Structures are given as C-alpha cells and as structure tokens.
Amino acid sequence: MYTSIVIISILLAVLGPPLKSRYDSVVFILKRRPDNLPSVSSFDSFEIKFEESIRNCEDVYMNDEDGFAVLSCDPGRDNWNTVMGTKIDPQSTGGLYLYNYADPEATPVLLNMVNFPKDRDFHPLGLDLNPGTNQLIVASHASQGSGLEIFELDRKSMTLNHRHTLMDPRLPTPNAVRVISDYEVLVTNDHYFRIHQNPWLALAETYLAVPGGTIARVNLLMLEVATVARVPFANGIALLNSSHVAVASTSTPEFRVYEMHSMGLNLTMSFATPFMPDNLNTDSAGRLLIAGHAAPGALGVVAKTNHQYDLDGKGVEGKAAPEQRPRAPSWVTEWDGNMEGEMKDLYLEGLPAEKGGYGCSSSATRDVGRGVGIITGLYEKGILVFKTS
Template sequence: MALLSRSQFTRLILVLGLIWYRSGALFKNCILYKSSFPTGYIANGDYAKDCNTVRDPEHERHESLNSCEDSTFWELRDAEGRVLERPVIVTCDPGRKAWNTVMGPLRNPEPRGGLWLYVHGAPTTTGRRVATKPRVLAPDVAPNKAHRIVLKDYPEGHDFHPLGVEVWPSYAGNSSNLYVINHARKRTTIEQFVLSPERPLEAEYVRTISTPYFVSPNALALTTPDAFYVSNDHLITRRWPIIGYVLPVIESVFALPLGFVSHVTLTPPGSSGSSISKHNFAKLFVPFPNGISLNALGNRLAVSSSSLAQVLIYKRDPATDALPQLINAVQLPFTPDNIHYTESRISPVEEIIVAGHPNFIDLSKVAANKTGAAAASWVVAIVPKKENGKPETAFDLEAPVSANSKLPTDGARWTLQTLFQSSGVESEGGFGASTTGLRDPETGNFFVPGLYAEGGLMVCKPSN
C-alpha cells in the first residue's frame, strides 16, 4: 500500500485534529477511559434503603416494565394552576434488543412496547411530612405501584415502539393531550392520545402524526397543547439499506452536525388533510440532538447533543418559536440522553437534570446482548450559579465518581452536581443505562428509567 503524500498526511492530521477538537471530551470520557462506579449512589440519601426498581411480577416479560426510555411528570393542577399531583408516565419497550432504530438491530418489530403510570406517595423529607393535597386521579389507582396504560382504539396492526413522551398538564380534572414518539417498522411517527384523570390507565388514541420532516424524531417539548419542538437525532438512520449499518455510527462518533430541531403546530383533530398546520426548522446543524426541554417561562430551550457530550441552551422567542441565540454549551462527563428543566429545591432558578451513559462501548455491548455486559448510569443536575464568575476547579466532590474527575472545571454560569450513579450490574443490585432523570420538587422523589434495564424504572425516595 502506497504511503500517504505530505499533503494527504497534512489533510489527515487536520481532519483528526478537528474531530478531536469537537469530540475529544467524548472520546476521552466515554470511549477511551472507563471509571469504576459504585453499585448505587443517590444524592442526599442511602441507595440501598431508598432506591428500588418497580415492575409488576404478574406481567410476563414481553409485557413488563423493562427497557424504558423516557419519562415525564403528568402535572394535575387545580383551576388556579397549583400542582396537586405529579404521577410519572414512562415509555418502555421490552423488545428493544430486537428493534432499536437508533442503535440497532432492526430484527423484529412485532412485539409492542407500552406506556406505564407510576403514582408516588409523599415521603417524610427533612423531618417534615409533605402536606397532603386533594386527590385528582381515580381513587382505584394504587400508589407506589406501576400500572400499564391501555391504548384504547389503537389501530390493529399498528406498531408501537415508544421513545420520547410529553403530556400537557390537566387543569381542574380535564383531559390532557399526550404525545409519544413511535419508532415503527416503516417510519417514525408521533402518536397522539388523550388521557383523563378519571381514567388514567386508558389512553384514547386520537391520530398518528407523520411528515417527511420526521426523519429520526427522538424527544418532545410541548409549547401548547397542540404544538411542540421535536429533535431529529440523525439525518442518516439505521433504516437505510447497507449504509445504515455504518454511516449513522460515523455521524454519531464524529459529531457530524446533521441533526436538527423542528417546531410543529397541529391542526385540530378531525380536520381534513394533514394533521400538521405548520412546520419550522427551529435549529439546523446540531450533532446528534437527543433530549430537549423547555423551561417554565418558555424563553429557554435546552437540547442535549450526545455526540458533543453537551447540553446546548438556546434563547427562545415565544412569539415565533425561533431559537435565535445559543446562550450556553454545558460540557458533561458522559453522553447525555434525555433532559428536563425542573424546579430547584433550594433556589428560585430552575435546574436541568440530565441522564446519560458514561461508557459508549459498554452500552453497545448491552445493546448487542453480550453475555455479562453492563452499562453504567449517571444523572447530574446543571445548577446555575448565583452570580456569574470564574469556572471552579473543584466541584461535585461528594459523588463516588466526580464530574470533576472528568472535566477540569465547571462553567462561569453553572456547575454540576451528581444526583445518581450506578455500575449497572443488576445481579449485584445496580441499575443500568440511565436515560432520564426526574425529581419531584416537593417530595424529592427521584425517578430513573433504564434503556435496557430488566427492572425498567428506578424509584428513589431519599430520606435526608
């Protein structure tokens, strides 16, 4: 084989330098080096006592709560907008190791995934019991238990492989629009349902939303009951014949900016013609945009870039839904998955909770069903600093594996706090492949779905 010429060698060095500049942190932290994680760690609590997986043993494995991707709070509010209850909705797909349009393989799309509802009770926190509020959900839905949600009137023969999920709050007991990204066999769509607090275990099918612009939808962030942002994580997907085995991996690992975020406005249900009234490309050229989340004021949209190991925070114009400015890029010590803005328990400023995967190689082994493989979990909070200042060299020091051990500094306007870690070895009590982190701002209850976890949802109720 002929040696490279000087010009070719120079070009190769420039290309490799560019790749390292863009993705060096990801290569170093998530591919080259592997940390030793504890069986389990939960901030302000005792993992062994405070954390448990929830899965109803009465369900057979193919219908059980395992291999879960996304979760969201369904906020049940009174007429004045005060939150009375926050049950959790979780998307799970026990057949994920046979059908995964992001990581592969694409062998068997037949078994359907499912939606689950978990109602959590109010624990004693910091020596005080959380005040009891009026019950909104139907009284026969038992707390501290996972309940499968039936898909009412869902079309026969229509696949259901749920990924991202979002639900609009219920006010004074009215019904909520529920949207689920569905990685079906032919193409990815968004399924719309209606969910009522009176019948919370019955999601009534409304319609399937589809457009050629839905190349690879991953996560949702609602702006109204009938409009949302949606991330498209890849331009080249696993569905492509032949090249689908290689090019999506190249797009991911080399952080090629081919993903995008769209804003979609829907027509009223039952309208003739398309279900989409308006589609805008809100942000183009994002490397592997994964989770997205809108803050409470509606003026910030956070997008996790899995390829860059960053959370990108954009200024949002609520009048136009445009994202005119990148405000901050927060570097993370792992590959981020789903993200959620959440109320802080100690500050009026919202935090962003990010879950992700510390080691891409381990995650790939679990996806390939390798014997003995385990993928660790890591969930952090992006905590705004009270005042902008200099990046600190010492932060997140209480975690077994500190974010500080992976990153030299935090940011001028933010720092990182580890909320959850686990080795992912389930036979030893660990919990693997964390995809989402949810924290109830009132009770402190904490929820983590696991992409390939047999016990698909970890529930922690920290006692401190």
C-alpha cells in the same frame, strides 16, 4: 477537483480545532471502563422497584402537581431499536404506564390504547403531556415508519385515546418531545441517516458529530412541521423557562441552551458533560436533570446482546439466565441553571463485577415538593425511585 480540495482545506482549517477537541472527549468516554467508575449517590435513599413488571423504560413524564408519572417502556427494544441499530423483530412492542408515585403503595398500570392503528406497531421513546388539554405526544420508531403518536389521556379510565399519527420528512428520527403551548411541541430528531437503513453513514454521523440531527417545531392543530435548528445527535429536550430550552447533543457530548422566538431558536450557550447525555428534565426549582451513558461501548454491548437473555423469566429455551447479561453504567447529574454554575453528580453507578446497581440511565426527573424522583434505564428492569429531603 482543485475547487473541491480548496473547500475541504478551508473546512478543515475552520473546523479542525473544535473537531479535535470533541474527538478527544468522545474517545475518552468510549475508552472508559465501567469498573473504573466510582459509585456515587446524593440521595437520602433509593430503591429499584417493579423489576418484575416493567423494563426498558426510556423516558418519564412527571406531573408534580397531581403526583403521577407516565413511563415510556419497551421490552421490544431488545429486538428493535432504530437508534442503536438493533433490527431483529419489531413485533414485540412497548407500552405506556401510569404511576401514581405520590401513593407509596401504587404500582405502574399499563394504559389501554384505544383506536390505535392495528397495522402499526408501537416502539415509544420520548414523550410529554399537556396537562391543560390531556394531550400526550409520544415519539415512536415503528417499523412502518417513525413518527409522533398523539393521544388523549383519560386518567379515570386509564386509557389513551389515539387521535393521530404524524409522519413527516422533517421527522425522520423523532426522539424527545417537549410541549411549549397548547398546540405546539418541539421534537428532536437524533439523526439524518437512520441506522437500520444506512448503518455506516449513521455511525459516521454519530462519531464525527455531524449536525444531521434537528429540532423541529410542530403545530398540532395544522399538523405542520418546521426545522428550527441542527444539532449533532439531538436527544433530550427540556424547557428551562418561558424563553429558553436545553437540548442534549449526545455525540459532542454536551447540552445546548437556545432562546426561543417566533421564527426559531438562537443558540446562547453550551455546557460539556463528562458522559453522553440522553434525556433532560427541569424540576420546579429550575434545576436541569441530565441522565446519560458513562460508557457507550458497554451500552452498545447490551443493545446487541440483551435479546439473548430470558429477561421476562418465561423459561424460553436457548436463552441465557438474566443475571448473566452484560450491564452498562449510569450517570445522572444536575445543573443549577447559572452560567457559572457547576454540575453536581446525583447518581453514578459503575456496575462492578457483582453487577449491582441500576444501569443504562436514560431519563431522570424529580418532584421537589414531595422529595421523590425517578430514574429510568434504557435496558434495565424496573425503575429507580429515590428520595431526598
């Protein structure tokens, strides 16, 4: 007993100041009122598109060489979200859409999944494509168990040939994926405790910033998984260059920069964010785009109530009109990659009483050459397509 007290006292003495600092910043964000946020847009123009055909898009892969994107969308998130704790019904599943954004007249097309297991549902989160091998790796929180779904993309036939489902104890809660070679990817696991199995422990892990989340290195040839770093609520991940990677820590809130080497990752620096960061993407100019959640309390309300609204316009009896639903604000910023560099706000939408704008920002990416970018919303209809000069 005495030994335990001594250990706890030492841990509190060592961790107390940084935990207090993190606690203060998290509490500030949790108490933030969406209607007190300003509306900011640094874009030349933007438009919310495809509201009638896609919704709940969590992540986006952009190929700025060929001018197309792959969107990870899941209307079923209203009823099944193992990150936010919604566990109503997993049967309504998600899909992946190919969007040729270089063509102004193009619309997203649902990719046909071939040979996907019939006994497994599909709830996609993060994804990444290896353009050299056409291998698309997707994190999915299926009700049968979370894992990575590995496909081969055929853009001509608009199909995804399913090659393998990878489930591993070191991939308990896969969230974001980043290709680092033809046969390796880095995968973030947002929690150690799954919220739908251990809700109180998962919430404690989130709000106490316990480093239960991990970064895993996955060998796709050998189907081997190794844990290479631990991060509180590890979320989005992006390559900054050939030797460094950035990882979002949603609950701290910050993003961390790691140096990659053959044995793992070394933490080199971290940068606080004024919101809870979600996905990260790097554009061709080397700038890191960070999308996230300005008012997590409002996002939590959306996650709990979205299933009560007739968002697909099917006239379902007992469901409320979609315009009555709660909304949660967006915050997207960029970092220029310099240690002394400042972050610049790209899009901030507080969603005032009239419920305008685009909320729940979860990912942002940009084609610098074409001056086109995309923002996705975790619980939003359509996507935001912006233009810059």
